[in-house]
Amino acid sequence: MDGIKSVFPTTKWTAVVEAACSGDLQRRQQALTGLYQAYWMPLYAFSRRLGHERHDAEDLTQGFFAYLLQHAVLDSANREMGTLRTFLLRVFQRYIGDVRDRENAQKRGGGVQVLSLNVSEDEDMPFASLNSSDTPEMLYDRAWAHAVLRGTLQQLAALEQAADRGRQFTVLEPCLNPEADADTNHVDHAAELGISVEAVRQTVSRLRKKFRDCLRERIAATLQEPDDARIDEELRALKAVLRG
Secondary structure (H helix, E strand, O other): OOOOOOOOOOOOHHHHHHHHOOOOHHHHHHHHHHHHHHHHHHHHHHHHHOOOOHHHHHHHHHHHHHHHHHOOHHHHOOHHHOOHHHHHHHHHHHHHHHHHHOOOOOOOHHHOOOOOOOOHHHOOHHHOOOOOOOOHHHHHHHHHHHHHHHHHHHHHHHHHHHOOOHHHHHHHHHHHOOOOOHHHHHHHHHHHHOOOHHHHHHHHHHHHHHHHHHHHHHHHOOOOOOOHHHHHHHHHHHHHHHHO
């Protein structure tokens, strides 16, 4: 992607599957840490929309990732399974059914906190614009889309910081919002950064292109055999769920 050396997404489908099939517990846990960080909130949001209270939804989601770690679930992943997000949701639905059927379901991953993530700050994020017509699947997809965009932004920020352009990125980050009227603030941004207005426009254009490249790379990492057509399809899905 134009020579960009980006932070490689830790949720790359093929890497996760390869690690899951290796039989190495430590390697599997490392791969699942990336999955946990990227998909905890979408799966948690899905379980909340099913009607589970906060702590029950936390139990289900935490337990699910412990289940993935302890069992060779990802061994069954193949190209027919579609995208990583659809595969995980399908397995999560089966897991919820299994838990519901067990009279003495263990809580919070069987009492063992295998992975850690502070999610309290963003707990209500997927519910901010919750509509009565939202299905659990719709809420899952929306939380997934927000997680992908947030991860892409963090990836781009890291790249700019590594290139000694961290302060510039911090100032111009609001311009990456496609709905923002960036030109309104170009004069202020130019003054703050000590560069010309035209330089600000060029930099914003560069950042927007780089963001699109990072986003496509992040989407590609969730596909079995990514190509432009499949990446474009997922991007259309992302845009559609964000439009609501």
